[in-house]
Amino acid sequence: xxxxxxxxxxxxxxxxAIVSLNCTYSNSAFQYFMWYRQYSRKGPExxxxxxxxxxKEDGRFTAQVxxxxxxxxxxxxxSQPSDSATYLCAMIGGNKxxxxxxxxVLVKP
Amino acid sequence: xxGVTQTPRYLIKTRGQQVTLSCSPISGHRSVSWYQQTPGQGxxxxxxxxxETQRNKGNFPGRFSGRQFSNSRSEMNVSxxxxxxxxxxxxxxxxxxxxGAADTQYFGPGTRLTVL
Numbered sequence: 001x002x003x004x005x006x007x008x009x010x011x012x013x014x015x016x017a018i019v020s021l022n023c024t025y026s027n028s029a030f031q032y033f034m035w036y037r038q039y040s041r042k043g044p045e046x047x048x049x050x051x052x053x054x055x056k057e058d059g060r061f062t063a064q065v066x067x068x069x070x071x072x073x074x075x076x077x078x079s080q081p082s083d084s085a086t087y088l089c090a091m092i093g094g095n096k097x098x099x100x101x102x103x104x105v106l107v108k109p
Numbered sequence: 110x111x112g113v114t115q116t117p118r119y120l121i122k123t124r125g126q127q128v129t130l131s132c133s134p135i136s137g138h139r140s141v142s143w144y145q146q147t148p149g150q151g152x153x154x155x156x157x158x159x160x161e162t163q164r165n166k167g168n169f170p171g172r173f174s175g176r177q178f179s180n181s182r183s184e185m186n187v188s189x190x191x192x193x194x195x196x197x198x199x200x201x202x203x204x205x206x207x208x209g210a211a212d213t214q215y216f217g218p219g220t221r222l223t224v225l
């Protein structure tokens with residue numbers, strides 16, 4: 001069983017909809033939580049970084065962490081076709097960065 | 110500020126050969142991490158270097174090795190290439206070693222290695 005589980009998708013939504021992504025994890029040592037976006041043929045780009053349970057907002061993006069349930073989420077409001085990409089959750093614990101498998105998101109105009 | 114650069118961007122090798130990939134971190138960043146990305150396994154951590162010392166290592170065979178120079182540039186070497194080594198190899202740099210307070214990792218565009 002992987003330490004970080006993430007539904008691979010694809011997740012297809014119409015433009016303007018809310019995109020909801022999530023990851024579950026099993027390692028209690030994970031302390032820092034991130035979401036990366038990766039476009040085709042590019043390296044991952046950091047979107048959000050949190051280290052405590054609760055919500056964090058940045059523009060159209062909201063990251064949510066629930067350490068008691070070992071569950072993190074990313075919400076994208078007013079989604080745009082340019083949001084079409086693979087979204088990877090990532091976690092730091094034991095001085096290692098561990099990634100989920102990524103969810104492919106397609107926002108249709 | 111220039112981002113993380115990786116060379117070459119694309120590489121084709123045959124089984125049994127060896128390959129060296131290069132990564133130049135963001136100016137001022139002293140930590141460089143390497144990852145392998147494949148469709149089946151996703152992003153997997155290879156190793157991390159900080160101040161020319163390997164600080165962390167993932168679960169890869171000894172055929173995968175790396176080093177870091179005094180200017181923080183890093184190289185990754187894979188010897189005796191196998192078909193399964195075909196992947197996107199990503200390098201990421203950060204200010205401090207992973208686990209530190211300011212350890213946001215910034216990724217390069219990757220080197221796509223194809224082993225025939």
